[in-house]
Amino acid sequence: MKRRSDTSGLSRRALVKGGLLSATATFFGPWQHTRVLAQGEKKPIKLGLTCDASGQYGNSGQDDMRGIRLAIDEFNAKGGVLGRKIEWTTADTETNAATGTRIAERFITQEQCGFLIGAVHSGVANAITQVANKYGTIYFNTNSSAPSEAGENCSRIKFVWDGNGTNFSKAAVQNAVQKIGKKWLLLTNDYVWGHTTSAATKAEVEKAGGQIIDNLLIPQSTRDFTSYLLKVQQAKPDVVAMAVGGDDMKALRQQISALKLEEKTAWINNQQDWPDIWGAEDTLFGVFGTNWYHLLPLPGVAEFVKRWQTTYPQSPIPVPGNVSYNGYIATRELLRAIERAGTTSNHAVIKQLEGHKMLAADRMQHFDAYIDPVTHQVQQTIYLARRNAKPVDKTDLYEVISWTRPETAVDDASLEKCKMKALADVPVFDT
Amino acid sequence: MSLLNLLPHLLNGIALGLLFSLIALGFMLILGLMEQINLAHGSLFALGAYFAYAICGAKLPLPPDVLVAWAGVPLGLRFATAVVVAPILVAPFGIVLERLMRRTYGRDPLYGLLLTFGVAMVLEELIRVVWGTRDYMMPVPRDMSGGFIMLDLIWSTYRFWAAGMAVVAMGAVWFIVERTRFGAMVKAGAHDSEIVQALGIDLTRLRVWVFVLGTMLAAFAGVIMAPLWGIRPHMGVDAVVPAFLIIVLGGVGSFWGAALGGLLVGMVVGLSGAYASEWSMLSMYLLLIAVVTFRARGLFGKKSVLEA
Numbered sequence: 001m002k003r004r005s006d007t008s009g010l011s012r013r014a015l016v017k018g019g020l021l022s023a024t025a026t027f028f029g030p031w032q033h034t035r036v037l038a039q040g041e042k043k044p045i046k047l048g049l050t051c052d053a054s055g056q057y058g059n060s061g062q063d064d065m066r067g068i069r070l071a072i073d074e075f076n077a078k079g080g081v082l083g084r085k086i087e088w089t090t091a092d093t094e095t096n097a098a099t100g101t102r103i104a105e106r107f108i109t110q111e112q113c114g115f116l117i118g119a120v121h122s123g124v125a126n127a128i129t130q131v132a133n134k135y136g137t138i139y140f141n142t143n144s145s146a147p148s149e150a151g152e153n154c155s156r157i158k159f160v161w162d163g164n165g166t167n168f169s170k171a172a173v174q175n176a177v178q179k180i181g182k183k184w185l186l187l188t189n190d191y192v193w194g195h196t197t198s199a200a201t202k203a204e205v206e207k208a209g210g211q212i213i214d215n216l217l218i219p220q221s222t223r224d225f226t227s228y229l230l231k232v233q234q235a236k237p238d239v240v241a242m243a244v245g246g247d248d249m250k251a252l253r254q255q256i257s258a259l260k261l262e263e264k265t266a267w268i269n270n271q272q273d274w275p276d277i278w279g280a281e282d283t284l285f286g287v288f289g290t291n292w293y294h295l296l297p298l299p300g301v302a303e304f305v306k307r308w309q310t311t312y313p314q315s316p317i318p319v320p321g322n323v324s325y326n327g328y329i330a331t332r333e334l335l336r337a338i339e340r341a342g343t344t345s346n347h348a349v350i351k352q353l354e355g356h357k358m359l360a361a362d363r364m365q366h367f368d369a370y371i372d373p374v375t376h377q378v379q380q381t382i383y384l385a386r387r388n389a390k391p392v393d394k395t396d397l398y399e400v401i402s403w404t405r406p407e408t409a410v411d412d413a414s415l416e417k418c419k420m421k422a423l424a425d426v427p428v429f430d431t
Numbered sequence: 432m433s434l435l436n437l438l439p440h441l442l443n444g445i446a447l448g449l450l451f452s453l454i455a456l457g458f459m460l461i462l463g464l465m466e467q468i469n470l471a472h473g474s475l476f477a478l479g480a481y482f483a484y485a486i487c488g489a490k491l492p493l494p495p496d497v498l499v500a501w502a503g504v505p506l507g508l509r510f511a512t513a514v515v516v517a518p519i520l521v522a523p524f525g526i527v528l529e530r531l532m533r534r535t536y537g538r539d540p541l542y543g544l545l546l547t548f549g550v551a552m553v554l555e556e557l558i559r560v561v562w563g564t565r566d567y568m569m570p571v572p573r574d575m576s577g578g579f580i581m582l583d584l585i586w587s588t589y590r591f592w593a594a595g596m597a598v599v600a601m602g603a604v605w606f607i608v609e610r611t612r613f614g615a616m617v618k619a620g621a622h623d624s625e626i627v628q629a630l631g632i633d634l635t636r637l638r639v640w641v642f643v644l645g646t647m648l649a650a651f652a653g654v655i656m657a658p659l660w661g662i663r664p665h666m667g668v669d670a671v672v673p674a675f676l677i678i679v680l681g682g683v684g685s686f687w688g689a690a691l692g693g694l695l696v697g698m699v700v701g702l703s704g705a706y707a708s709e710w711s712m713l714s715m716y717l718l719l720i721a722v723v724t725f726r727a728r729g730l731f732g733k734k735s736v737l738e739a
Binding site for chain 2: 005048054058059062186190197216217218219221222223224227228230231234235250254255258259260261264279280282283316317339
């Protein structure tokens with residue numbers, strides 16, 4: 001029996017030579033190829049998504065992230081920004097300021113994130129701001145609406161995208177004092193957003209000639225509101241203004257509805273986040289503020305909703321709400337600002353953002369918006385809504401009853417409270 | 432502050448306290464009788480609520496025609512079925528948990544603590560996978576829902592039904608632990624397991640039954656609390672913290688300690704919620720500090736695993 005090498009005419013030496021050649025080619029080939037790629041491809045721009053996945057705002061944080069990721073996907077589909085691909089990383093900030101601090105530090109120092117995006121809880125947003133301040137990293141607070149975020153806790157590196165408690169109060173309070181009554185009672189979530197929002201409501205009520213008869217502070221994670229609701233009944237206010245958020249708000253609404261107390265007095269919820277009502281639709285009552293709704297009859301809204309739904313067919317919330325919208329718009333504007341700046345250097349990007357005007361049609365709102373150069377808060381259309389008695393589908397929960405111009409709802413107090421350091425004093429940061 | 436104004440808050444505190452006691456009951460059973468700190472108690476509580484929702488809301492994995500027929504059954508009957516069946520459906524989770532915990536018996540309690548913490552996270556994720564992250568509302572029969580007027584104020588009808596069911600559950604547990612042979616064996620097993628085994632009692636099986644009972648009580652509490660708190664994946668965390676606090680406050684292993692501890696916590700939370708609202712959540716911790724400062728083992732406590 002002949003050996004295979006004999007039949008093919010190959011000697012052992014030829015085989016060894018061939019093997020060596022192949023091995024050499026294999027070894028050098030990929031290295032060379034990788035070098036070429038490295039020379040041709042630019043370093044990606046990396047975004048750190050500081051979104052809650054658990055805690056009081058776990059649901060909202062994930063909805064925020066869906067909007068942020070959609071914007072990133074759309075830019076990557078166009079080839080990225082400045083020829084650089086957009087990458088992202090995320091970690092659960094747990095609705096916890098200490099966790100937010102730790103994650104922000106890690107994203108900047110270990111994961112080379114050039115920008116931080118995402119927040120719902122004002123305590124977490126402020127904690128992330130402190131870390132970003134240290135390095136000069138630009139931070140987009142997408143959804144925390146405490147007036148303090150663009151007031152006493154403002155920062156040159158931070159941009160605030162949601163309407164805040166004062167904006168919503170200005171849109172709602174004056175009319176309610178005149179038409180409903182002067183005796184107001186406040187229900188306040190006992191943390192920064194609740195306090196600053198209720199303070200803004202109080203100021204507006206008193207300015208309109210009303211009176212605050214009591215302010216009940218509700219600790220975070222309260223699940224049983226009976227004692228507060230008994231107190232509300234004993235006080236007999238004309239209006240109850242709520243600054244309660246996240247899962248706490250869901251439980252509160254549920255308990256008010258169970259007692260049918262929504263018919264006994266007027267209820268105003270400063271801001272109703274979409275993830276806080278989805279799943280508890282039966283408990284929607286009173287008047288509430290928002291900065292966007294997925295069925296606004298405006299150009300681009302339906303297309304945006306469609307793109308969002310195509311991207312997230314399995315989303316626990318079937319349509320984008322204000323939280324996802326804010327995440328999307330904020331991220332899109334950040335990437336556009338980098339494009340306009342032609343660099344990821346923080347100073348250049350900040351210059352592009354300060355005072356930047358955004359057209360209503362582009363933002364899918366009723367009025368043009370702008371980034372206030374003094375506070376870095378986006379001044380935008382503020383909507384008031386109530387439960388929709390004639391929904392067109394199961395997601396059509398809101399009836400939008402008014403839309404207020406940005407200049408009418410502007411937070412004047414923040415303009416005085418916000419003291420930013422000069423851009424020249426911000427550490428230069430680039431990735 | 433007039434007495435008439437104070438009275439509603441006292442009544443509310445008592446009702447809240449009974450509900451807190453109900454939540455703590457299963458936790459007390461496993462910690463007190465088996466000296467195991469079951470941090471998965473809250474997740475079993477949440478599972479009870481979800482199963483009850485599935486039964487009550489006709490959201491079961493059954494053929495469509497069966498589901499339609501079940502949905503046509505009066506809500507009162509569906510709710511009653513949920514109260515009975517949901518704890519039974521959760522019981523196997525307790526059996527599996529007990530099986531997992533066997534290797535931790537007789538060892539540092541931290542092993543059991545870590546294991547049950549891990550199980551709690553797994554169960555919460557399981558809930559997210561099966562039911563998603565959205566909230567659910569538990570339907571309540573018409574006769575038990577809505578409000579009624581007392582002292583010129585609107586009160587939740589269901590809240591009083593829930594407090595009543597808590598009293599019944601507590602009575603049943605007291606009877607089982609204090610008045611049955613099973614209860615005597617369990618208590619003896621917790622006190623001296625070697626002697627109990629020497630007497631020919633199957634301690635392994637006994638432990639399984641204690642876990643099943645504790646699990647079913649957790650699930651029962653979840654069913655009862657679901658219409659009040661709403662149903663969401665992490666609702667277990669809202670239950671396990673006060674449960675643990677009540678057990679330490681009342682004294683580990685003491686039935687009456689858990690009952691009284693729950694009532695005290697409910698009264699303190701209810702009253703502070705009305706008159707010093709910012710202190711309402713903190714008040715239960717202040718109460719705990721006040722009690723353990725003077726009675727380190729709680730109101731009715733004896734030496735326990737927590738001192739090991």
